[in-house]
Amino acid sequence: MHHFPPQSKVWVYMADRLFTDAETQALTNAIADFTAQWTAHNMQLKATGQVYFNRFIVLLVDETQAGASGCSIDKSVHFIKQIEEKLGVSLFNRQLIAYKKGEDINTFLLGEVDKYVANGELTPETVFFNNTVTTKQQFDEQWQQPIAQSWMKRYLPTQTT
Known part of the structure; x- marks a missing residue:
């Protein structure tokens, strides 16, 4: 990558559970x-993908050679x-949010965010996974970021000075 x-172009899919090491392999x-056979209008896409943290599937297409069209996105x-x-997981739940706690990756449903903020589990410094990124640059720079620097900051209490 x-x-x-x-x-x-980047697509991030997060599983609702960890993959086993065997599943990840x-x-x-x-x-x-x-990705080796992924095409758009019979043109080979320059594509790759990877599993991160036994939890996230990331697909990537270099559109400078051939663009990802509707039919190719449907294939993905x-x-x-x-x-x-095959694995009995959900990869399309966009209400599921992941964050780091030490070396662990924990998840919660977006509707529960107030509870996690109130009990101190989520702070401005908590690193969360921004699965809304759409380009490699965004993925590299913003996929893992402190909540205070992300769209999630709206759920934090406002600071008064």
């Missing part, structure tokens, strides 16, 4: 197979849905 330009192989969604069925 390091050799792709910053404007490359199988996913790594499946992603390599999928179908691929991700196949993973869901």
Whole structure:
């Protein structure tokens, strides 16, 4: 992924549970197979993908060679849905939010954010995963970031001086 330009298109899918090491290895192989044959209008896409933290599947397309079209995006969604069925996980729940606590990655539903802020579990410094990133540059710079620097900051209490 390091050799792709910053404007490359990114899709982040987060599982509702950790993948086992064996599942992660199988996913790594499946992603390599999928991206090697991923096409748009019969043109090979320059694509790659990776599993991060045994939890996130990230797909990347360098659109300088061939753009990801609606049909190619549909192919990737179908691929991700196949993973869901095979592994019994949910990868499309955009209400599920992940954050780091030490070396662990914890999750909660967005509707529960006030509870996590009130009990001190989430602070301005808490690193959360911004799965809304859409380019490699955003992924590199903003995928993992303190809540205070992200769209999640609106859920933090306002600071008075």
